[in-house]
Amino acid sequence: MLDPTDLYRLDGDAPELTDPVLLYHFEGFVDAGAAGRLAVGHLLAELEHRLIATFDVDRLLDYRSRRPPMVFDGDHWVDYETPELAVYLATDVTGTQFLIMSGPEPDREWELFTEAVGMLVTQLRVGKLVTVHGIPMGVPHTRPLGLTAHASRPELVSGTAPSPFGKVQVPGSAAALIELRLGSKGHDALGYAVHVPHYLAQAEYHQAAVVALEAVTRGTGLVFPTDALRAAAEKTNAEIEEQIEASDELSGAIRGLEQQYDAFQAGAERENLLAENLPMPTGDELAAQFEAFLAERDDTEG
Numbered sequence: 196m197l198d199p200t201d202l203y204r205l206d207g208d209a210p211e212l213t214d215p216v217l218l219y220h221f222e223g224f225v226d227a228g229a230a231g232r233l234a235v236g237h238l239l240a241e242l243e244h245r246l247i248a249t250f251d252v253d254r255l256l257d258y259r260s261r262r263p264p265m266v267f268d269g270d271h272w273v274d275y276e277t278p279e280l281a282v283y284l285a286t287d288v289t290g291t292q293f294l295i296m297s298g299p300e301p302d303r304e305w306e307l308f309t310e311a312v313g314m315l316v317t318q319l320r321v322g323k324l325v326t327v328h329g330i331p332m333g334v335p336h337t338r339p340l341g342l343t344a345h346a347s348r349p350e351l352v353s354g355t356a357p358s359p360f361g362k363v364q365v366p367g368s369a370a371a372l373i374e375l376r377l378g379s380k381g382h383d384a385l386g387y388a389v390h391v392p393h394y395l396a397q398a399e400y401h402q403a404a405v406v407a408l409e410a411v412t413r414g415t416g417l418v419f420p421t422d423a424l425r426a427a428a429e430k431t432n433a434e435i436e437e438q439i440e441a442s443d444e445l446s447g448a449i450r451g452l453e454q455q456y457d458a459f460q461a462g463a464e465r466e467n468l469l470a471e472n473l474p475m476p477t478g479d480e481l482a483a484q485f486e487a488f489l490a491e492r493d494d495t496e497g
Contacts, residue, residue, distance in 0.1 A: 197304075197307055199307050199308075199310035199311040199313075199314055200311065200314060201251070202250055202251050202254060202255070202304070202307060202308060202311040203248055203249065203250045203251065203311050203314075203315060204248065204249050204251075205247065205248045205315065205318065206246070206247045206248060208247075209247045209248070209284075209318075209319065210247075210284065210292070211320070212292060212294075212319055212320050212321075213320060213322075214320060214321070214322025214323070215292055215293045215294050215319065215320070215321055215322060216293040216294065216321070216322065216323050216324075216325060216415045216417055217282075217293070217294040217295075217296060217316065217319075217321045217323070217324045217325070218235070218238075218293060218294065218295050218296070218325050218326070218327075218411060218417075219295070219296035219297065219324065219325070219326050219370065219373070220232065220234070220235045220296075220297055220326060220327060220328060220370070221280075221297070221298065221299060221300035221301075221368070221369055221370055222297075222298070222299050222300060223261070223299055223300035224300050224328065224368040224369070224370065225328065225329075225330060225331075225366075225368075226328045226329050227328075227329035227330050227331040227332075227389075227391035227393075227395075227396035227400075227403070228329040228389070228391035228392075228395055228396060228398060228399065228400030228402075228403035228404075229329070229398075229399045229400065229403075229404070230327065230328055230329030230389045230391060230400070230403035230404050230406075230407050231326070231327045231328035231329065231404075231407065233399060233400075233401055233403070233404035233424070234327055234404040234407040234408050234411075234424075235295060235297045235327075236297075237404060237408075237419075237421075237423070237424050238285060238295060238408075238419060239283065239285070239295065239297070241419075241420045241423065242285045242286060242287065242288075242419070242420070243285065243286050244283040244284060244285035244286070244295065245283060245284055246281055246282075246283055247282055247283065247284045247294075248281060248282035248315060249279065249280070249281045249282075250280040250281065250298070250301075250308070250311070252277075252278045252279065252280050252298075252299070254303065254304065255280065255301035255302065255303055255304060255308060256278055256299060256301065256302050256303075257302035257303065260302060261299070263275065263276050263277065263278050264276045278298065278299050279298050280296075280297075280298030280299060280301070281296070281297070281298055282294055282295070282296045282315065282319075283295045283296075283297075287417045287418050287419060288418045288419065288420055289417075289418050291416075291417060291418075293415075293417055294319065294321065296312075300368065300369050300370070301369050305369055305372055306372075306376075308369065309369070309372050309373050309376045309377070310376075312373055312377070313376070313377050313380065313382070316377065316382060321382070322383065323351075323383045323384070323385070323414075323415060324373065324374065324377065324382060324383065324384040324385070325384075325385055325386065325387075325411055325414060325415060326370045326373075326374065326384075326385075326386040326387075327386065327387045327388075327389070327407040327408075327410070327411060328370070328386075328388055328389070328407075329388070329389045329390075329391040329396070329400070329403045329407075330343070330388045330389070330390060330391065331391055331392075331393040331396040332390040332391065332392065332393060333393055333452065333455070334390055334392055334393075334452065334456050335392060335449050335452035335453045335456055336392045336395060336400075336402075336432070336435060336449075337449065337453060338453065338456050338457075340389055340390055340391070340402060340403060340406045341356060341359075341389075341390040342355075342356070342387050342388060342389045342390060342406060342407075342410055343358045343359070343360065343387070343388040343390070344356075344358075344385065344386070344387055344388075344410070344414075345358075345374070345385065345386050345388070346374075346378075346383075346384065346385035346386070347374060347375075347377070347378025347379075347382065347383060347384045347385065348378070348383065351383055351385045351414070352385055352414070355410075370386070371386075374386060385414060387407055387410040387411070387414070389403045389406050389407050389410075391403045392452075395435075398431075399431070400428075400431065401424055401425075401427040401428035401431050402428040402431070402432065404424055404428075405421060405424050405425055405428055408421060408424070409421075
């Protein structure tokens with residue numbers, strides 16, 4: 196019998212907490228606009244925090260499927276970027292302590308990993324688990340970003356907009372399995388999937404991270420500093436608008452998405468807005484030109 200406690204090491208100086216929130220995001224699953232990665236990365240950069248638990252990545256990761264970077268200097272190796280899947284104790288702007296779990300999504304032993312997370316949740320007396328990420332949708336960036344909320348109990352997401360999805364089968368994720376398994380054991384678990392314009396899915400779209408953190412605040416009461424994230428979002432949006440104004444094709448495609456979005460919101464259309472399922476106006480031109488735009492941004496910023 197495999198022991199879930201073998202998968203992690205908890206700091207002996209871990210504090211006694213009262214119903215803290217555990218906010219988690221794993222890299223490797225769908226995260227359009229890098230919504231989850233940017234949100235969690237922003238919190239770790241802005242908030243006071245310390246490491247309190249680490250997972251055994253040698254057991255959980257397939258290094259050959261996503262090789263960690265190493266640095267070679269002339270005639271020898273000088274550095275190796277060790278992957279880390281960890282739990283941090285952080286403090287929000289009101290002084291409330293909460294937990295952040297982040298790192299690469301496990302490739303192996305999902306069920307055992309979920310049990311290990313459950314044990315940590317019990318040991319740290321977690322009151323609520325929350326996850327965030329982005330999903331690509333056929334929506335324009337010129338309209339408010341929507342989100343799909345999901346939870347182990349309907350009451351946890353009451354007051355949120357109804358989901359545009361019915362019953363669908365999608366590829367699984369470790370984050371979703373945690374919500375499913377721990378929710379079935381009585382733990383409160385919820386998540387927010389931010390609707391990111393499909394043509395920006397491969398970019399770092401900071402506005403999606405802003406929306407994600409706003410949702411976490413509404414669902415948990417935690418308060419986060421977001422000035423730097425909002426400033427980055429404004430800069431990105433300005434660059435996108437500049438690119439669109441310079442292209443008749445892009446301008447026309449965005450207008451088409453706006454009309455489609457507005458009609459859907461008005462109730463004229465009831466189909467999914469999933470990018471994969473809904474025909475997009477001049478979609479090939481839209482995607483190709485935005486890919487060129489993003490490449491130009493990378494070259495400039497590099």
